[in-house]
Amino acid sequence: MYPLLLTKRNIRTLLVLAVALAAGFAVSSIGFPGLGEAGRITLGIFTVAAILWIVEPFPLYVTSFVIVILEVILLGRPDGPLAMDGRDYRIFLNPFFDSVVVLLLGGFVMAQAVKRYGLDERITRRILRRVGSRPRILLLAIMATSAFLSMWISNTATTALMIAVAIPIIRSFPPGEPFRKAIILGIPFACNIGGIGTPIGTPPNAIALGILGSLGRGITFIEWMFRGVPVVVVLIIACWLLLCRLFPPGIEKVPLELGKETRMDRQSKFILVVFASVVGLWLTSKWHGVPSLIVSLIPLVAFFGLRLLEDEDLRELGWGILFVVGGGMSLGVAMRESGLSAWIVNQIPFTGLGLLVILFIFAGAAAAMTTFISNSATANLLIPIVVGVSAVAPETSAVVVALASSSAMILPISTPPNAIAYGSGYIEKKDMMRAGTVVTVISVVFISLFIYLLF
Template sequence: MLKNDRKRFLLLLVIILVSLLVSFIPIKGLSLAGRRTLGIFVFAMFGWITEVVPLYVVSMIVVALSALVLPPVVEGLKYSYFYRALSSSTIVLFAGGFFLASGMQKYKVDSILTNLVLSRTGTKPGSVLFGMMLTTAFLSMWMSNTATTALMITVALPVIKYLSEGDPFRTGLILAIPFDANVGGIATPIGTPPNAIALQMLNAKGITISFGRWMSWGLPFSLILLLFAWFLLLQFFRPDAERIKLDIEGVKITGRHVLVIVTFIVTATLWLLSSVLKISSSLIAFIPPVVFLSTGILNREDFKSIGWDVLILIGGGICLGMAMQKSGLSSWFLQVLHLKGASLILIILVFGLLTYIAANFMSHTAATNLLVPIAIAAGGNITPVVVYIALMASVAMVLPVSTPPNAIAYSSGLIKTKDMARVGVIIGILGLILGLPILLLLM
């Protein structure tokens, strides 16, 4: 066994032992079911933070443990209850988004949009930067933040080669992409996994948020952060060049491109009007896979490449939330934090800050998975609290490890951690401050 493998095995063993210890030690105010769930919570937390095994594997273990250890100690609870987490309406909605994004990427509809925007931005550095940021944010509303960043980095690199080696604007152009991929994902329910987790856990409490309603606060929040980020990047990384040469390659449009574009327009429009038409967003999500798979737009290999691991990761988080609520662990956490009966504003701020700090050092999805169930136990008007947690997870982007888009941008070798941190901290603080009044005003 290799040295790294031994280290991972020992770390996994320690996590398991600590989780077992927590499960069996008597804790004041916590029932047997609560202690069992606390053990699962500890395993999930350290598993997601350390990534000792893949994140989706941790989620699978969470589902299996919940179904195994909780039904015997919670009266009337069946193991099949926890399987619902993997087949919830939110999982279906997100899967539909993945199929839509896969079709767009395969037929380069994203590149068509990028070319369309950049060909109209002009050649002034500020205009080029804004065009790239706007395109990145829009694509991230419908595609994964990681895929959007990977695409836009390839668009940015040819632009950067026309700038001199010492031009600070090179750094600004690259930094803009991960920041706006993260910010753009806020705007729609399918933009990023934390949004899906928030929606599903609210749905489990009988609170339904339509696609359009989410966008009514997510889109303004996203646009304001985009404009602020654009201003910051221009101030911190002032361009030396007055003009930038753009090398834009065209994409030949075929009938399949048209079908993908029409499917995107129809699906997105129906999602926006779902509350008016009284149609479930998850039902609409079947349109992309049905159209693309039946017409050959996507094939078996494309089907296999869909982000099933991300869906399982989200499902594990949903399952953990279900377990925490059924066992009373969420309420116990609130008592420990002395937030039971606290004002709505205080609860929002505390959980927003906790999420922001945690999500800078661990997966945004994992941070949301861990904190939303605790926030829900506060009772009362939980919608703004849960949505705020999802928003704060997305604005946590201080370090290269904070989010995959940051890591991709950092790997280009054109930015330093300090560059990412000084802009990321300011955007995060603005998000913390701005998110609260927007939520309370629009909700």
């Protein structure tokens, strides 16, 4: 027997869904000049998606499936506005197994193996053992480790690990020591920033890559890192300086109890070798010619084939995120095919604005949205629109929005790492808002400038 269906929460869910569908229907009924039937229907679907991703009556991936259902029924039918034959509707389903989704899947499998065998914790403790006991240096080491790990492992998982490691350290601080706030804030901020570094670091990166790929403007793993890693390095240093200034340490030494280092077993060594090989192949795909998609399948075969991971691990892989990415890309396909992207772009008065100003607007809009809603939802809603702006190369606009989608960290609800750190009870909302606002502004300005000047 299972819990009752008509709980208060489910009734609210159904109400929000009904309101979203009604709003979508109302919007699609408005005769906007210059927008055809397919565009109007897609605008309605976009409205439904926006409401559901903002209000979150159910998990974000459910919205992805609502989008696909609406796309296939309203746009994909043979007598529909896109005049598709019986099979063309698959263009809305294909994004769910796009090469970027498989790339993420490979990254998720490697991250699962690293976590299952405790390699993330081993790396963290090994680094912290070597940094000494000066508080400022310790904070930098914690933030750099968090950023590095979250390039490869989920930001949520890295935050959870690093806070678990940090709690015994900050418990040893005298009561009222302000530096504990610097450590607890530094971890989620570094994890948010670190995700920027690689295509698999956070879903907005994959969404940007996927949409660029569908336009025939794909960028490689290493090309992404050329854009992302310098941003990570600069923002981590800026964030560290800020936290040291806002919450200066009142102690001179931090007593570190990190336990003894144990020998690594064979399985762990094998996982590290596979990890390094896959990353190496991703970075050099331009030269050896094996697509990243195929490289991504290697950890699946190696770890599940040799039973280093089990069926339970397969279930824990974060399928929901893959569906969120697929849903966003599917919405992007509908917006492009229906002409909605081009129409929206024409309605925005970009004429006469310089490239840098446009990039600031994109980055600012992404940061403002993602302060209140998920960064994946922000990327899903914004990237299909900005890639249509003719004044900016799609590679530039998509990357700026993706990077800025990870850079808003003002509120506890802005990102999962923020929410986890806030739940520790060591910081107040005003601490997060004060530091987070400055980091967000620095991020938006730096990301826009960096991409404008170098790409």
